Amino acid sequence: MDYTNQLETMLKQQIMARGITHPRVLDAMYQTPRHLFVPDDLKSEAYLDQPLSLPENQATISQPYIVAYMTEALQCQSLDRVLEIGTGSGYQAAILANICKEVYTLERYYTLSLNAQRTILSIGNHNVFFRVDDSLEGWKTKSPFDRIIVTAAAYTAPQTLIDQLKDGGTMLIPLGDSRIQTLTRIRKKGDKIQTENLIPCVFVPLIHHSNHSLKSGSSESIAVE
Numbered sequence: 001m002d003y004t005n006q007l008e009t010m011l012k013q014q015i016m017a018r019g020i021t022h023p024r025v026l027d028a029m030y031q032t033p034r035h036l037f038v039p040d041d042l043k044s045e046a047y048l049d050q051p052l053s054l055p056e057n058q059a060t061i062s063q064p065y066i067v068a069y070m071t072e073a074l075q076c077q078s079l080d081r082v083l084e085i086g087t088g089s090g091y092q093a094a095i096l097a098n099i100c101k102e103v104y105t106l107e108r109y110y111t112l113s114l115n116a117q118r119t120i121l122s123i124g125n126h127n128v129f130f131r132v133d134d135s136l137e138g139w140k141t142k143s144p145f146d147r148i149i150v151t152a153a154a155y156t157a158p159q160t161l162i163d164q165l166k167d168g169g170t171m172l173i174p175l176g177d178s179r180i181q182t183l184t185r186i187r188k189k190g191d192k193i194q195t196e197n198l199i200p201c202v203f204v205p206l207i208h209h210s211n212h213s214l215k216s217g218s219s220e221s222i223a224v225e
């Protein structure tokens with residue numbers, strides 16, 4: 001099955017029509033075949049305007065638009081090293097890998113991490129590094145990062161992650177309760193933290209024992225417009 005038409009239609013109707021214009025973001029999405037990242041029984045829905053469930057509890061591949069939006073909002077440069085929390089399918093990591101130097105991605109489920117690793121290698125990206133972990137301790141030995149992207153929702157941004165952001169770095173995280181969150185951009189400038197509310201969104205919860213994260217709720221990663 002050739003998915004090229006579906007990919008092009010997705011880009012035009014869901015991404016460009018909603019105002020995503022950055023050429024590197026559009027190109028990265030064009031280079032990343034979304035159907036390879038979704039479970040076999042959902043391949044026919046891979047390019048639709050919606051998130052899709054992954055084969056683990058509370059894990060989804062986000063709606064294409066929200067992936068594009070977050071990629072643009074992260075404002076990556078080509079030499080950037082990025083930390084992602086929530087590998088899921090690996091789709092967001094693969095797109096970032098086309099734009100920046102290295103992506104370090106953490107996932108709580110071994111099965112998802114392994115599957116994402118296989119998919120990403122199969123499309124020829126060798127600059128993504130995987131680890132199974134749900135401690136919210138980040139990836140200290142590889143820190144500091146130019147960018148951090150959290151693709152699961154929390155009440156507050158975990159301090160351990162902010163600590164692993166470079167001075168001048170940017171972090172994106174959906175903040176709110178289990179029903180709805182605000183995609184929040186955090187910039188670190190010396191001792192100061194600037195936060196900026198971007199768009200409403202609904203993500204699956206960032207699972208952790210502490211009160212940083214949402215403890216329950218079964219939501220989907222879909223942008224709310």
Ligand code: SAH
Pocket residue numbers: 058059060061062085086087088089090091092093106107108109112133134135136151152204205206207208221
């Ligand atoms: N970025 C993914 C979508 C992620 S869905 C993609 O492109 O497909 C959110 C993911 O975060 C889920 O896979 C979930 O298992 C994972 N997750 C939740 N809490 C986590 C934690 N504390 N550490 C690492 N991964 C976590």
